[in-house]
Amino acid sequence: MTKKERYQFVIRYFQEHMPNPETELVYDNPYQLLVAVILSAQCTDKRVNMTTPLIFEKYPDLSSLSKATFDELFPLIRSISYPNNKTKHLIGMAQKVMQDYDGTIPMTVKELVTLPGVGRKTANVITSVVEQQPNMAVDTHVFRVSKRLGLVPQKLTTPLAVEKELIRNIAPALIHKAHHWLILHGRYTCLARNPKCRECGLQQVCIYFHQLLKQNG
Numbered sequence: 001m002t003k004k005e006r007y008q009f010v011i012r013y014f015q016e017h018m019p020n021p022e023t024e025l026v027y028d029n030p031y032q033l034l035v036a037v038i039l040s041a042q043c044t045d046k047r048v049n050m051t052t053p054l055i056f057e058k059y060p061d062l063s064s065l066s067k068a069t070f071d072e073l074f075p076l077i078r079s080i081s082y083p084n085n086k087t088k089h090l091i092g093m094a095q096k097v098m099q100d101y102d103g104t105i106p107m108t109v110k111e112l113v114t115l116p117g118v119g120r121k122t123a124n125v126i127t128s129v130v131e132q133q134p135n136m137a138v139d140t141h142v143f144r145v146s147k148r149l150g151l152v153p154q155k156l157t158t159p160l161a162v163e164k165e166l167i168r169n170i171a172p173a174l175i176h177k178a179h180h181w182l183i184l185h186g187r188y189t190c191l192a193r194n195p196k197c198r199e200c201g202l203q204q205v206c207i208y209f210h211q212l213l214k215q216n217g
């Protein structure tokens with residue numbers, strides 16, 4: 001099977017089984033999405049969704065968040081991972097957007113990564129979810145699943161290398177969907193420790209699955 005055929009099979013499968021994939025973070029606008037994505041680093045979406053309603057109630061927009069003090073915001077974030085840093089990042093992000101971007105969240109990766117708490121992965125998520133820009137955020141699920149399926153060479157060792165390879169091989173109009181497809185597949189089917197290969201419709205093209213078959217004779 002050629003690389004092109006493998007991509008075609010995987011994309012067709014997801015288009016059929018997950019036609020409208022979406023982020024599992026709950027948000028109403030770009031401000032809320034950015035806060036939720038910053039909070040989601042090393043933390044589950046479920047936990048973030050339990051945390052954000054109170055934050056959004058107390059700080060309904062960037063302006064109010066930019067005026068928050070550490071001591072006011074920290075208790076609302078305490079239950080998630082790295083609360084110290086995330087509290088500082090959220091306030092710093094809001095202040096910078098107010099000062100440098102007239103209170104409007106910028107929508108380019110280049111500008112977004114200048115904000116505290118925003119790395120390339122977060123910037124890719126924001127631009128692809130809000131504007132369907134052809135940017136691919138590579139998290140642990142995307143990294144693992146794309147390698148197991150053989151969408152990217154096994155030798156690639158960094159998220160950036162995987163991102164570039166996926167971008168090269170997926171039609172721009174589908175990249176924002178492909179990001180969610182790979183994440184959701186990794187979260188619910190292609191689990192890190194015990195992938196549910198028996199119920200996976202991608203067995204036929206999956207390199208990892210075929211390696212397992214060979215190992216087990």
Ligand code: SF4
Binds near residue numbers: 207
């Ligand atoms: S066959 Fe198994 S390893 Fe391959 S994508 Fe499906 S769940 Fe993951």
